[in-house]
Amino acid sequence: MSIDAPIDESLSSVVEYDEISCEMCLQLNASLSFIAPLEAVLFDIDGTLCDSDPLHYYAFRDMLQEIGFNDGTPIDEEFFIDNISGKHNEELCSVLLPDWEFEKAMQFMVDKEALFRRLAAEQLEPISGLNNVCKWVEDLGLKRAAVTNAPKSNAELLISMLKLQDFFEVIVLAEECARPKPFPDPYLKALDALKVSPNHTFVFEDSVSGIKAANGAGMPAVGMATRNPEQMLRDAGASLVIKDYNDPKLWENLQEMLLQKLPL
Known part of the structure; x- marks a missing residue:
């Protein structure tokens, strides 16, 4: 489904893209350590779910x-x-x-x-390990949304081909928002639709604009280095950069969160 409900004003005031503080930037760039407990995972589509x-x-x-x-x-x-x-x-x-x-x-x-x-x-091919991370999200009962700058026809095709129609509770299109990524509007809209806090949510993203949008909405981003250089994603603000969903770095972080009951 796609959503066209207005953004909750209380949520949109959490972090403004143009006014994000240096302190918040440093926190987001340092790690994913302040997420506790985890409520939701948000995904970009192009380059994040599939190698498009x-x-x-x-x-x-x-x-x-x-x-x-x-x-x-x-x-x-x-x-x-x-x-x-x-x-x-x-x-x-x-x-x-x-x-x-x-x-x-x-x-x-x-x-x-x-x-x-x-x-x-x-x-079209999915990013390696996508099914594993989707199963992990489902098994934990986490909320999830796809958030994209892509046109509706593209988003619908890719999600259908990846057989994820029943996985995502919400699909947010930038064309339904006041501003696209790199502004935080699409991610703020997803948070509002899922009724979750940015303090308990993280994002998978593969682009500079997407990482900036996630950070601007108050969430850390896991950078997917499917095509863009790892350092470019780090410089944009990614808290963790992985090659695909089978990357041991990702699962080490997730496992630590579950076993030690610590923030991701």
């Missing part, structure tokens, strides 16, 4: 080349990571097509997303 970034890269590369972007030279993965990954389509209009009328630029993005969905329908 290469498909977005291929779609952008081919379509930008078709319109003569960069003098017709195909963009490389470094350009994609630095300028495209994790950004909302409205922002990408100004980043990639600043001289185009907005309506024309948005139609380009719509066409690109259609190409992405065709590629995803043929090639």
